[in-house]
Amino acid sequence: MKSHIQQLIQQALIALQQTDAWQLDNLPQIQIDRTRAKEHGDYACNIALLLAKPLAKKPRELAENIVKALPASEQISRVEIAGPGFINFFIQEAAQLAIVQQVLSQGENFGHSTLGAGKTVHIEFVSSNPTGPLHVGHGRGAAYGAAVADLLAAVGFKVHREYYVNDAGRQMDILATSVWLRYLALLGEQFDFPRNGYKGDYVKAIAAKLNQQVGKLLHKSAQQVFANVPSDETEAGQGDKEAHIDGLIVNAKRLLGNDYRQVFDLGLQDILADIREDLAGFGLIYQQWFSERSLKEQKAVEHCIAKLNEAGHTYSQEGALWFRATNFGDDKDRVLVRENGEFTYFAADIAYHLTKFERGYEQVIDVFGADHHGYIPRVKAAIKALGYNAEQIKFLIVQFAVLYRGAERVQMSTRSGSFVTLRELREEVGNDACRFFYVMRKNEQHMDFDLELAKSQSSDNPVYYIQYAHARICSVLGQLAEKHLLLDETLGLSQLQLLKESHEQALITQLTRFSEVVEQAALSYEPHQLAQYLRDLANDFHTYYNAHQFLVAEANLRNARLCLIMATRQVLANGLKLLGVSAPRMM
């Protein structure tokens, strides 16, 4: 409908340009907006106000000319000029009613479009280190990334969802060493667990599994393990916890030899399996789990650095190889290869991003937690240096969600091991509430997540409010048989003109918005727009429900109303699905 009105105005403007000889370099974009108030019609256009200045004419006068030049349209009942010069369009009722038929015939595909024209999009989200279970901090990125991906797919993009597995690097060595130390403790060795080690109970569980698998085979004495290791940091702040853990890693690798890999892989596989299971349970599907180790095995990092070298974007200094990030908008140059010859995380990561482009994706999206936003300029710099357009990569930031239990803030930390895991959260409040709560606020907005509210099966809870609307419609349709009434969809669709009540009009208008909302939410990466919309739609339905009876004796009206609420049910279900929330038939 928007584009229809846009075309009408376009035609009017072209006609006017010829007759009135406007001196315009270029026409401003014709913007059609939904009106806020009913008396302003259904759609409004501000073109007259925009043209007033360049043409040096009064906006209302221009509006009158435009309206006069407007071609006739069967879909528009009335056009008015209002306020300073807005052109308001009133949509013909019959044109509005057509939405009901459209929803019912398109079913679960209603709201989908081909806007994206099959353009390939690579979206990476969560990508948490496999050093421990996902905690609630990852939840928002998961729910948000999944919703953005699903929205993009719904509007016709070809979406590839990927998880980057950081299965190489120091953090993983710390994990492997932590597992081994817990294993040694199980075998009776006495020592202080390193401050910087992973202290969670899941590490002990993996250690127990290791013990089951290998018995005492990997047993070494604490004395050997801690030999020549710099002392750990104390309460007083003396010692060095980083040097301490690094020393332990070196000893572990030396003492275990080839067996080190076994410990390492056991920890990795165990945790990764847990993460995959957790995300699958949360309704997330990935097309690919991309391993950092495989990247290194394929010499992809060397390949990437070679490309930068060839282009002259690197230099050596103090034994390290640097990337000239400052030439591409970053505030510092960045190390690619350390003095000790090892690649930095950054080097591997840009090599990874290079593969995204080399694999042919036209658009690349990274979903980051707010704590990583400082990392963005350097990745963007690398993309540019590698010869790609910075427009092809989009970074989406999710701010932290602070958990509350009622009024009390829930504390969490990965390292101490005393955190709330995503799994615990899902079990406590349920997947539906969890998915919905995480995306109902704008991604860049800091949010408070109240566990008590999410759990409450009451009117306070927006998820239940929307789901209840869906269940209620199912319930009404279930009443048909009991009342010995029949549903005649064909009859209903032919009698839609009977839907004259203001509540019905409002509901129909709301239905016509759905496709626009999905499109807008997808293109702006803002699933919260859909969440807000669904709340509004549910509200319009509940209001209608309270004001009118659907199962009336008169067959024409009854079937028309049933068609309307069936369409509503379909849109609720489609919308919820895009957000990863179920649409229950009963609650």
Next chain:
RNA sequence: GCGCCCGUAGCUCAGAUGGAUAGAGUGUUGGCCUCCGAAGCCAAAGGUCAGAGGUUCGACUCCUCUCGGGCGCGCCA
């Protein structure tokens, strides 16, 4: 110190690429079930859009500054 995000009703947040009298939920107060599920509906009250300038026919929205909150500024990942 520099950079990014945020500051809208008591609380939690929308405000749709600048548009017409600033919107929801929750909370408060008062109503609505002999009738399709009251997990619902209706009504009232509640705002100098952090503050000050500026651009514009028009600013919650754009620009500058100030104040306040979050996060980040490693040869860590």
